[in-house]
Structures are given as C-alpha cells and as structure tokens.
Amino acid sequence: MAYRVKAQVMDAAAIERALTRIAHEILEANHGCAGLALAGIVTRGSVMASRLAERIKSIEGAEVPVGTVDISFYRDDVATHVSPEVHRTDIPFDVDGRTVVLVDDVLFTGRTIRAAMDAVMDYGRPDSIQLAVLVDRGHRELPIRADYVGKNVPTSRRERVKVSFVETDGRDAVEICETDGGTEA
Amino acid sequence: MLSCRHIMTMSDLDADDIISILDTADSFSEVNERRIKKLPTLRGRTVVNLFLEPSTRTRTSFELAAKRLSADAINFSASASATVKGESLRDTARTLSAMACDLVIVRHRYAGAPHMLAECMDAHIINGGDGIHEHPTQALLDLFTMRRTLGRLEGLTVGIIGDIAHSRVAGSLVPALRTVGATPVVIGPPTLMPARPDVLGADVAYSLDEALPTLDVAYMLRVQFERADAMPFPSNREYARLYGMNASRMASAKPEMIVMHPGPMNRGVEISADVADSPRSVVLDQVNAGVAVRMAVMYLLLGGEDSGAAA
Numbered sequence: 029m030a031y032r033v034k035a036q037v038m039d040a041a042a043i044e045r046a047l048t049r050i051a052h053e054i055l056e057a058n059h060g061c062a063g064l065a066l067a068g069i070v071t072r073g074s075v076m077a078s079r080l081a082e083r084i085k086s087i088e089g090a091e092v093p094v095g096t097v098d099i100s101f102y103r104d105d106v107a108t109h110v111s112p113e114v115h116r117t118d119i120p121f122d123v124d125g126r127t128v129v130l131v132d133d134v135l136f137t138g139r140t141i142r143a144a145m146d147a148v149m150d151y152g153r154p155d156s157i158q159l160a161v162l163v164d165r166g167h168r169e170l171p172i173r174a175d176y177v178g179k180n181v182p183t184s185r186r187e188r189v190k191v192s193f194v195e196t197d198g199r200d201a202v203e204i205c206e207t208d209g210g211t212e213a
Numbered sequence: 214m215l216s217c218r219h220i221m222t223m224s225d226l227d228a229d230d231i232i233s234i235l236d237t238a239d240s241f242s243e244v245n246e247r248r249i250k251k252l253p254t255l256r257g258r259t260v261v262n263l264f265l266e267p268s269t270r271t272r273t274s275f276e277l278a279a280k281r282l283s284a285d286a287i288n289f290s291a292s293a294s295a296t297v298k299g300e301s302l303r304d305t306a307r308t309l310s311a312m313a314c315d316l317v318i319v320r321h322r323y324a325g326a327p328h329m330l331a332e333c334m335d336a337h338i339i340n341g342g343d344g345i346h347e348h349p350t351q352a353l354l355d356l357f358t359m360r361r362t363l364g365r366l367e368g369l370t371v372g373i374i375g376d377i378a379h380s381r382v383a384g385s386l387v388p389a390l391r392t393v394g395a396t397p398v399v400i401g402p403p404t405l406m407p408a409r410p411d412v413l414g415a416d417v418a419y420s421l422d423e424a425l426p427t428l429d430v431a432y433m434l435r436v437q438f439e440r441a442d443a444m445p446f447p448s449n450r451e452y453a454r455l456y457g458m459n460a461s462r463m464a465s466a467k468p469e470m471i472v473m474h475p476g477p478m479n480r481g482v483e484i485s486a487d488v489a490d491s492p493r494s495v496v497l498d499q500v501n502a503g504v505a506v507r508m509a510v511m512y513l514l515l516g517g518e519d520s521g522a523a524a
Contacts, residue, residue, distance in 0.1 A: 146253065
C-alpha cells in the first residue's frame with residue numbers, strides 16, 4: 029500500500045512546544061514527579077518518553093524513570109498478525125504503587141493502549157496509569173481517552189498519521205498521508 | 214513469520230527464519246525473568262506434547278513455553294497413551310486432529326515420524342526429536358545460548374564431540390551452524406562416526422586434543438548407553454581420557470571457549486564434574502534458553518496464520 033503526504037500538521041517547533049506543555053501538565057496533575065514513571069510504547073512512544081523525561085528533569089531537576097513497552101505479545105489480533113520485529117519490554121522500575129504515564133505518538137483505535145495497559149499490569153499493580161500522546165486522531169474502538177494530548181487531529185479512517193522523530197527518522201514532523209487505495213488496517 | 218508451516222528439520226529454516234526466532238526468543242527471555250511469567254498471546258490455542266519416547270527436559274520445556282503463552286498444553290506420553298494398546302501413529306494423529314489441536318510437538322523413536330504426522334493432520338508440527346535424525350529446537354536453543362554468551366554466531370568454530378553417528382542433536386546442530394555462518398567440526402572415535410562423515414557438511418577430526426585449540430565452543434554429546442547395541446569403545450575411562458572434557462583439557466583451549474551439553478550429563482564420562490560446574494559451562498543457560506526459544510517458535514508458527522490480509 030502506498031501513501032501520499034497530504035498535509036503537514038506539526039513541524040519541529042510545534043512538536044517542541046507540545047512536548048514542553050505536556051511535561052508541565054504531567055507535573056501539574058501529579059503535583060511534581062514523586063512516584064512518577066514514564067513508559068513509552070515502541071518505537072516512537074519510547075522516543076517521546078525520553079524527551080518528556082528530559083524536559084521534566086529541566087523543569088523539576090529530578091530524574092523520572094523511563095521504561096519501554098513492546099505490545100506485540102499482547103495484541104488482540106495475534107491470530108492474524110505477527111509483528112515483523114519484536115523488541116524487548118524493559119521496565120527498570122518497580123511498578124507497584126507508582127503512577128505510570130504511558131506514552132505513544134498517535135492515539136487511534138485505543139487497542140494498542142489496551143494492550144500496553146495489560147503489559148504494564150503484568151509487572152505489578154500501579155497506583156494509576158495515565159496516557160500521554162502527541163496526536164489524537166479519533167476513531168476510538170474502545171473506551172479509552174488520553175490525559176495529555178499534543179494536538180487533536182481530525183482524520184478519516186483512510187488516512188494515516190505519520191509521526192517522524194529525529195532519533196528514528198532524521199527529522200521532526202507530523203504529517204497526514206492518504207492511501208492510494210485499499211483500507212487502512 | 215517463518216517461511217515454513219512445520220519445523221521438522223533444520224533445513225526447513227533459512228538464515229532469516231533462524232535470526233527471527235532468536236530475536237523473538239530474546240524478547241521472551243525477558244518474560245521469564247518477571248515475577249508474573251505469563252503472556253496472553255496464544256490464549257485459546259491447544260498444544261499437544263506427543264512424547265512417545267521418554268523425555269523430561271524437552272517435554273517440560275515445551276509445556277512451560279505453551280503455558281507461559283496461555284495456550285492449553287496437553288501431554289501424551291508413551292506409557293499413558295493408546296499406543297500401548299496398539300494404536301498406530303496414524304490413528305493417534307487422526308484422533309488428535311479430531312480434537313482440533315493447533316500444534317503438535319512429537320518425539321518418536323523413529324526418524325520421519327513428524328513427517329508422517331504432518332501428512333495426516335492439519336495442525337502445525339514441531340519435531341521434538343525423531344530417532345537418530347534431528348532435534349531442531351535443541352539446535353535453536355544452542356544457537357541462542359552461543360549468541361548470548363559469545364555475542365555472535367558468524368565465524369565461530371564449534372566442536373561437536375562424541376557419538377556423531379547416533380546423535381539427533383548433532384543432526385540438527387551441524388546444518389544450523391552452517392546456515393548462520395559458523396563452522397561445525399565433528400570430533401569422535403571412528404566407531405561413533407557415521408559411515409560417510411564427509412557428507413555431514415562439517416569438518417571431521419578424530420583427535421579432540423588436536424582440534425581443541427581452534428574451538429570457540431566445545432559441545433559435548435551425551436554417551437547414549439541406551440542406544441548403543443554393543444559398547445563402541447573399550448571402557449568409559451578410555452572414552453573420558455580421549456574424548457571427555459576435563460580441567461586439564463580446558464587449560465589448552467582458548468580462554469574464552471565455552472562448554473555446552475544437551476543434557477542429561479554422564480558426569481565423569483563425556484564431561485568431568487568440575488568442568489560441568491565451572492563458569493565456562495553454559496549447560497544451565499541452555500536449559501533456560503529452551504523455554505524462550507520454544508515460546509518464540511510457537512508464537513511464530515501459530516501467530517499470523519492468515520497473514521497477508523491484515524497490515
């Protein structure tokens with residue numbers, strides 16, 4: 029399936045500002061960063077989680093532990109889908125009693141977040157789980173919402189939201205792409 | 214996704230398949246370090262362990278792997294199954310097929326039994342050891358352990374020492390090593406070599422002491438007392454002296470050489486107790502790797518069955 033870039037909705041500066049705001053919002057809502065931990069969903073959620081941790085450090089002067097969650101083994105479509113590349117889940121902190129902020133680049137159906145919550149729960153019993161995303165594109169299929177959103181981007185189901193980060197793609201951008209045919213899975 | 218539906222022999226798997234299995238196993242090995250060692254991945258799938266030859270570690274390893282993936286694991290053993298009542302393997306296969314199981318791991322004393330099962334049932338088949346032919350998941354967990362311990366596979370020289378003629382472990386390990394770019398060297402007394410060792414695709418040596426300094430891995434095969442019709446060597450002591458791994462031999466090997474063994478060990482025959490318990494022995498790492506590698510194989514065989522439709 030081929031994609032054609034239709035519009036850029038965020039540039040590097042906009043992403044910077046959104047992340048800074050989200051970092052502040054996380055600190056505000058949780059009254060600082062005591063008992064806080066970030067868990068990024070591979071691949072771009074992990075990048076975003078590290079960036080949020082840097083900002084939290086520069087604001088608050090304290091390190092927030094950052095983990096990585098791979099949801100391949102928790103997907104609800106294992107019967108039809110095998111992830112081409114599986115990464116290690118790495119939660120280097122004790123989940124029990126913590127507030128874990130899940131971080132992902134795009135919130136779409138909510139199925140990834142459902143799987144990620146199951147993954148985190150397998151490590152222990154967090155006090156609470158919150159969700160931070162760079163883009164909320166709508167079309168939820170589960171009762172899930174984000175606590176911190178960089179930007180709400182209305183989309184059609186046929187479109188694809190492509191987030192690029194310097195760390196993984198060499199540049200910072202959020203773009204809406206259109207499929208040339210077929211439907212987005 | 215793997216390029217094959219069943220894992221019967223190592224030749225079913227190409228280098229990409231092997232690397233994909235090892236990488237996936239890497240992720241699963243993290244699960245085995247957790248407090249809650251369970252994933253929902255294969256919920257509702259049925260895995261049958263059809264072990265028609267005695268086995269403890271392989272069957273337990275497959276059973277644990279299935280259970281940690283939330284599949285339902287059922288064990289059939291030779292003594293408890295209808296085979297003692299005279300049921301043929303074909304009928305056993307049809308019976309299991311009628312129960313709609315998704316994956317059958319079969320161990321049988323005759324080579325080729327897994328192929329026969331595959332012909333008469335729809336389930337995926339994994340060869341859990343067939344006679345003196347192959348034992349592919351053992352080779353995969355051995356590769357996993359080598360890669361973990363030594364950091365690479367390509368370019369390694371791996372000595373496989375002992376009963377080459379009757380070893381299904383060697384039968385799978387030799388082609389597996391070749392596929393990933395390592396060099397297998399089979400070492401043993403002529404009485405335990407196959408008639409044509411040259412067709413194995415491995416280097417052949419008859420003196421362990423001569424080959425030893427070149428090895429990155431010394432893979433000690435178990436002396437299979439139960440398989441040998443007549444003793445193929447004069448005494449255990451002589452075998453231990455010529456082909457056993459011991460502390461004095463370790464001294465003339467590369468300092469980073471590791472010692473492997475598929476288990477169960479005959480201490481004092483192919484491996485001395487002090488070597489088996491030394492830090493350079495990775496025997497227990499092999500057992501540990503077994504669960505993760507078998508989880509990976511099950512996941513890759515049973516997941517994405519009708520892939521291609523979904524993105």
